[in-house]
Amino acid sequence: MAKLRSLVPCCLCPPRGAVDAMDGVKVEVSSRYVVIKNDILELTLSNPDGIVTGVRYNGVDNLMEVLNREDNRGYWDIVWNPPGQRTGIFDVIKGTEFRIIHHDDNQAEVSFTRSWDPSQGGKAVPLIMDKRFIVLRGSSGFYTYGIYEHKEGWPDFGLGETRVAFKLRKDKFHCMAMADDRQRVMPMPEDRLPPRGQQLAYPEAVLLVDPTNPQLRGEVDDKYQYSCENQYNNVHGWISSDPSIGFWQITPSDEFRTGGPLKQNLTSHVGPTMLAIFLSSHYAGEDLSPKFTNGEYWKKVHGPVFMYLNSSQDGCDPSLLWEDAKVQMVMEKSIWPYDFALSEDFQKIEQRGCISGRLLVRDRYIKDDEDLYATSAYVGLALPGEAGSWQRECKGYQFWCRADADGSFYIKNIVAGNYNLYAWVPGFIGDYKFDTPLTISSGDDIYLGDLVYEPPRDGPTLWEIGIPDRSAAEFYVPDPNPNYVNRLFINHPDRFRQYGIWERYAELYPDSDLVYTIGESNYSTDWFYAQVNRRTDQNTYLPSTWQIRFNLDSVKPNSTYKFRVAVASSTLAALEVRFNDQDRPVPHFNSRMFGRDNTIARHGIHGLYWLFNIDVSSAWLVGGMNTIYLKQPRNQSPFQGIMYDYLRLEGPGCQLLT
Incomplete structure (x- = not known):
């Protein structure tokens, strides 16, 4: 299907050189590169690695950092460890097989796959990793998602982190934005190195002693200062002032992230670097690093996430690029789950289910004659476990919502499978778990009625x-x-x-x-x-x-x-x-x-x-x-x-x- 363009403020404009945005999507394949383009942008991927080596947009030949090696521009990576080894192995995921999954005038989807085989032993992570990229007609951006599979009987391993990273041109992208009140002009990468920068208590924290931008002198830069909870981590990115371009990472769903809505992850930081993190142990430790043992089978889809590009006229307030990115984020969320992602492992809306009900709180020391509404409760589905286990769950999908003022909740677009329903209520201690495990099948719309949480309480x-x-x-x-x-x-x-x-x-x-x-x-x-x-x-x-x-x-x-x-x-x-x-x-x-x-x-x-x-x-x-x-x-x-x-x-x- 064709992707609808968003409605944007009047001073935002189509990129220079664009003609008819309804022209078809083109794919060009050579021995070294795969180029996918519509009349808005051109995406270049290495063949068969599947590394984003170039993004052409708005008259700029390449928005990626051209000073970096090609395999250090836009890439999927993973940190893993064999059994008994605590130090993680960092691995940029490079494909060994390229395929065109689908191509017509409306859409191109391509795949870069790498598979483990027994001859590799413990030298490679025992996974099949299928990286997908999608470009749609009339769309000012591109999508990427990955399917990871661990076959039954394959070696044990631990997974510490997996993500997509984009490194943009440092000569153009200087302003970072991740929230209305968290955006600023950032230091340059060289500002973090001696003698311009002085390391503090740990390598990530640096005092800017003599930065290239004097206005930043005396400040501290640390990528963890820009962490964000999953529930708010929907859009972040960078703005170039010359020309005026925004490069944004939009995550329309949290279902593939681990640890629930409160889990914190990195976003954008000095580089300029932009991240989409699917799994990490930050702010949690080993509890959020899954271990695959006894040859267990596992398969999961990470993403899709959307890399959105926008631009504005000369002299236009660059903050409008941020406002437009937020509008686009809302649009992406409204059409989730995407019907154009073609992997059979990514379930479409008709394959998913919904669940609803109302959560009440019973605390006789607050109100002994009636139940209270679980106002604004966090209610979610995660893999079966004990009450509260959702915050340490890191292998399956999770689906969360906030309850209304009267405790009513509705969770939609749930991937078919087996779950427990969990909740916690601001203002009350402890965790709720619905006693009965739930099986969600395609097309289900389950109503649970009134559920009652009795928080821990022995006396007044x-x-x-x-x-x-x-x-x-x-x-x-x-x-x-x-x-x-x-x-x-x-x-x-x-x-x-x-x-x-x-x-x-x-x-x-x-x-x-x-x-x-x-x-x-x-x-x-x-x-x-x-x-x-x-x-x-x-x-x-x-x-x-x-x-x-x-x-x-x-x-x-x-x-x-x-x-x-x-x-x-x-x-x-x-x-x-x-x-x-x-x-x-x-x-x-x-x-x-x-x-x-x-x-x-x-x-x-x-x-x-x-x-x-x-x-x-x-x-x-x-x-x-x-x-x-x-x-x-x-x-x-x-x-x-x-x-x-x-x-x-x-x-x-x-x-x-x-």
Whole structure:
């Protein structure tokens, strides 16, 4: 089918040299290249590798970085490891077989395939990888998607990351945009190298000492500052001012991404580089790296994603290119799943199913006579597992929506298969799972009716700290050190993305750790966003012990209270909890080491979610003032620490806080 052009602002224009946009799609094949073109753009791919070596558009012969080798311009890649090997192997996926899947005046789809064979042993990833590219008539861009297959009986391996990367011309693309409030002129790649740049605590973070653009002097550049949750990661890219061109990566669906809607991935960063990440362990660790063992069969389609090009007249506000890209993103989402992707493994709309219902919340300590609406709940389908397993699921497809104000939800375009239905509700701790596994078949439209989630609760709330929303954003995030600022995030909702704010803890608490008093302290100003180690003058790190002080009128004898600790992120950390005895040799609760999110260093405000439900004997408490000691004992690195989501003490009966 022909792709409809979007409606754009009047100063956006068709590329110079374009004639009739309804002319047909052409394919030219030589021994070295495959060229696909319509009257808007020309896409050049290496043959049979399937590397994007060139994109001609709007009078520019090549938008890809011509200074790079051809195999370092636009490519699919994978990071994998054989069993027992922890270090990942980076592999740019180069095809060995080229095929034209379909070609007529309306569309061209081509395939570049690479397959493992036994003679390769452990030297190559044991997968069949089929990379597809699509150009449509009248479309200002091109699509790409990949089909990965692991045959039954093939060798075991682990998969750490897979993505598509595009490296654009650094002499033209200087402005990056990924959200209305996250766009800026970026440094040049050479600005990150000595002597222009100075590496900070890790290679990704660089202080711009003498950048080519003097206005950027003194700023920090780090690609993780531009990470984004899957649910918002729909369009990002770059703008060239001369000529005025936008190059955008549009992801119309999250179904092929791993880890659910909150999983964070990289987007665009200095290069200029533009990424479509399908699977990675960032902000999660090994939990999001699938392991294929015992010769299991696996097949999955990644994408399609759309590389969209637009342009504007000379002197036109370049921000209109961003606005137009957002319009195009909405259009792409509206026609998902694409009917023009021709792999039989990519299910079309008639092969998929839908599911709907309403989710309610039952918490008798909030409202004892009726259920509450699960307003804005995250409701989704993922492979069968335990409650909450969706955030670590990394082999199948996931389908998510946000519930309406009354808890109603509708999930459409679900790939046929077996799933569990999962949910979590902002404002409540824990995870919901529908008891009955669900099988979605072609054409299904299943109505589940009213579902009821009963969040963890043993007694009335005596006190609470924070908001149960799986994020530490509501806590105190300090201003950055003035010497390590990214100006984009000054007075920005995402102020936590500044470099080095973890070091401010030791400045705020140079001699002793945080003490929070219920009824007096305010978590938005008095609870640091992360429990990190305290740096000393000797450049070593001391473990931190935080205190929560609270008053109880009385303690009900021979009873059990409940202390619930929801954690938004952990990096090689542990949580020891002691009640009214800081020096107790054995803590009342010890989580042991958990989490490999690396969220503190990567400027996030959450990673994986954890919930600890701690039984508290009344013998540990006293009438009057009590103190809970929260110790994070691991102190080998400044990045070992915990981000809390929410803490709550529940009483055993109808006891009230004075």
